[in-house]
Amino acid sequence: MSTSSGRTSRRAWGTLSRARIVDAALRIARDEGMRALTIRRLASDLGASRMALYRHVADKDELVALVLDAIAEHEVVPPGIGEGPWDRRLRLLAATIRRELAAFPGLAEIVTTRTHHGPGALRTVELILEALAEAGLDDRQTARYYLVFLDLVLGRVQRELHGDVAGIHRDASLDATDRQPGDHPRLDAAEPHLRAITADEIFDTELDMLVHAIAHAAHR
Template sequence: MTETQAPYARIAAELRGRIERGELRPGDRVPSTRAITQRWGVAMATASKVLALLGQEGLVRAVPGVGTVVASRPAAGGPGRRPAAEDDTAQRARIVRAAVVIADAEGLAALTMRRLGAELGVSAMSLYRHVSSKEQLVVLMADAVFGEQTLPDRPPPHWRERLELSAALQWRLYRAHPWLAGAMNLNRPLLIPNGIRHIDWALAALDGLGLDDDTRMHAAVTLFGYVRGHAVDLQPETDAARTSGVSGQEWMRAQETRLAALVDGGAFPAFAAARTGAALSPESLLQHGLTTLLDGLATRITTPPN
């Protein structure tokens, strides 16, 4: 165990060791989030990450009415010392899950192969047997998290409702994984199946509406890029809130005096008149732009939907 490990990783390693040594047997309850906060003196969010990491490794599972228990068949040998029969796909998936946990907690900049190896209890070089580079790892991470939000088999009947649902699911993903938007690039797109699935879903929604293929493709990719563009600010805001302890709303309230000094002198009359009646938030800006985008697309439709 290294001193650079995050608190949640150190606690998870201790519990992992107890499971591997047989001190905690299949079906035994593991410490709850509340018990973890009390024993190790960490925040509830950190305790939740401990159980989430162990769950992603397949070591524990949640049982309704009971709590979190050791899984029936926990992996033996500890991190990086898996049974020989475990295939490369399972190893790679485990690496990706651990990388996502790090990126979610601390941002993509904190994710290095050395750090990831330390979290998994293996050397950084051993990771390259399963992923060729950090760049490939990020691609796998993006595909994995896009796979978290399953598009419904029976979509809403109207094209607009379908696109609104796709946008809402994408925004939810970016909220859950603030690093994700910065990892995407429409000029050099990540060719990930679960991301392309959103494009395919949008294209299908626009089929049969009198739009040519070029218009449909531009509309689908524009929608994807629009949501991603709004989400790019999520990671910097997360980083700023974590390092300063000041939320975005608190920061804006603290700037009110300076903002008033800028606009109340009459230099920006339109801005001054409008700002008193405006209530801006990331969600309100996203929804306003989405409505405008879809309103414009509706004018291009020549065949009314059935």
């Protein structure tokens, strides 16, 4: 909160709330990444003292937990997620999880290493499990494909953010110095497609494979 002279003014007593803190934290995390999110920086943006923030948030760890939960509850779960076929709901959840992990720099690393979930994250877990159960899977199959779903979505995001092994292998094959025209006809035929296929297409195909595997397991 800044004055016309450029100095940061103090927020009036009683105007700070946990909701305001989380909103400001989300802005910092989206614009600058999770590493930029500190109590000091947040206090400065809010025009409040760090001690004022500590009356609402115990520490940085709790602040990060609140941000994760807010993202899960308000950004990941799309409107109308409880309606429609199970496979549509599963695809929607996969797409929104991927989108939000990419939207907040550093979030994917936290999500893949953090071991505690708040209410928003637990709701997301429940929605995924509900979709799998409605596909016709038994409890063990539901648990199995839930873990496969997480591995697919979180793994895809990590690869897109930190280097895709498949992309590296593709480029190594296409740009090999020992490659001569006509020696590898299948690779020659695939080359324009290998260069054109997007990450979205790969993600959609991975989800197709998962949905087909779930349907097959349920049918058996």
